[in-house]
Amino acid sequence: MADDVLAVRVAELYYEDDKTQDEIGALLKITRWKVGRLLAQARERGIVRIEIVHPRARRLGVERQLRERFGLADAVVVPAPTSAGTDTGTGGTGTGTRTTDADADAHERVAQAAADFLAALRPVPRLLGVSWGRTLSDVADHLADGWASGVEVVQINGGVSLNKRASTAASTAVEIARKAGGQATLLPSPAILERLETKRAIEADRTVAGVLEKASAASVYLYSAGVADDTSALVDSGYLTAADVAELVRKGAVGDVVGRYIDANGNIVDPALDQRTVGLGLDRLRSATTGVLVIAGRAKHDIARAVVGGGLCSVIVTDEHTAAALLEE
Numbered sequence: 219m220a221d222d223v224l225a226v227r228v229a230e231l232y233y234e235d236d237k238t239q240d241e242i243g244a245l246l247k248i249t250r251w252k253v254g255r256l257l258a259q260a261r262e263r264g265i266v267r268i269e270i271v272h273p274r275a276r277r278l279g280v281e282r283q284l285r286e287r288f289g290l291a292d293a294v295v296v297p298a299p300t301s302a303g304t305d306t307g308t309g310g311t312g313t314g315t316r317t318t319d320a321d322a323d324a325h326e327r328v329a330q331a332a333a334d335f336l337a338a339l340r341p342v343p344r345l346l347g348v349s350w351g352r353t354l355s356d357v358a359d360h361l362a363d364g365w366a367s368g369v370e371v372v373q374i375n376g377g378v379s380l381n382k383r384a385s386t387a388a389s390t391a392v393e394i395a396r397k398a399g400g401q402a403t404l405l406p407s408p409a410i411l412e413r414l415e416t417k418r419a420i421e422a423d424r425t426v427a428g429v430l431e432k433a434s435a436a437s438v439y440l441y442s443a444g445v446a447d448d449t450s451a452l453v454d455s456g457y458l459t460a461a462d463v464a465e466l467v468r469k470g471a472v473g474d475v476v477g478r479y480i481d482a483n484g485n486i487v488d489p490a491l492d493q494r495t496v497g498l499g500l501d502r503l504r505s506a507t508t509g510v511l512v513i514a515g516r517a518k519h520d521i522a523r524a525v526v527g528g529g530l531c532s533v534i535v536t537d538e539h540t541a542a543a544l545l546e547e
Contacts, residue, residue, distance in 0.1 A: 229266045275296070276296060277297060288526050293534050293535075296537055324514045325514045343508075345372060348440045350373070353513070371394050373391045374436070403432055407426055414493055441510070444473050444518075444521065445472070446466055506532065511536075519539075
């Protein structure tokens with residue numbers, strides 16, 4: 219107990235009064251060596267807790283746990299926001315229309331962290347495959363001009379739609395490429411076709427087939443995931459109805475990744491729908507050396523578990539609450 223009291227006094231002098239260890243030793247009539255030992259003891263016993271609160275800080279210990287638990291190549295975890303709000307939904311292919319202040323803050327921090335990760339990635343990806351949606355659009359916004367040089371960006375899943383939201387499919391890829399001094403190759407197809415015959419005909423088109431072939435050869439993939447509810451971008455864009463999504467949920471869907479609805483184990487829940495979906499399949503994401511999932515918000519916890527647990531990414535960029543939910547499993 220005496221040591222604890224002394225450790226508190228040493229910590230107060232060191233952290234609050236900005237005294238040096240020599241000055242503290244002289245004041246308390248103890249050696250500098252003992253001052254150092256008491257400071258270490260104060261941290262070990264939780265008397266002192268050091269927190270880095272900058273929005274672009276990272277939780278390195280949590281990142282290490284994620285890598286070890288799930289065999290990830292890398293993980294980036296940003297601190298949980300301090301703001302609070304009512305827990306409501308987010309959704310879509312990396313999109314969200316109902317968020318709390320805390321979730322919005324987390325989303326913003328994660329988008330910035332993903333931009334930082336991409337800019338620091340070595341070797342620089344010469345061919346980068348990207349999905350679309352609000353999350354990827356925000357990542358594109360946070361990338362600095364000149365984040366890389368000569369990067370070619372290719373769209374990995376369809377997104378052509380009359381709806382303004384889906385137009386981000388093209389603008390996201392173009393913006394990421396522009397800021398890297400490169401070019402974007404777009405996938406000129408809707409995300410989901412009504413008829414399998416139409417989908418097969420589109421994929422047989424030389425232009426579309428060439429884009430899909432290029433997408434399958436990308437060295438790095440960047441994508442998000444959405445929850446299975448009526449806020450989905452796939453509903454908002456007219457590809458599916460709210461009733462369609464409700465039926466997918468009945469079959470076990472927890473969300474979608476690159477437009478493909480999966481269950482809690484990362485498996486396709488509706489093979490017929492999946493066959494009408496245009497873009498890279500889940501097998502390509504599983505085999506990718508660098509597949510970067512960017513995901514944030516409490517409503518995304520279930521789909522985050524499905525993607526990470528199902529081996530559908532090798533890197534995750536997320537917030538502290540989502541990381542904690544993954545590690546609780």
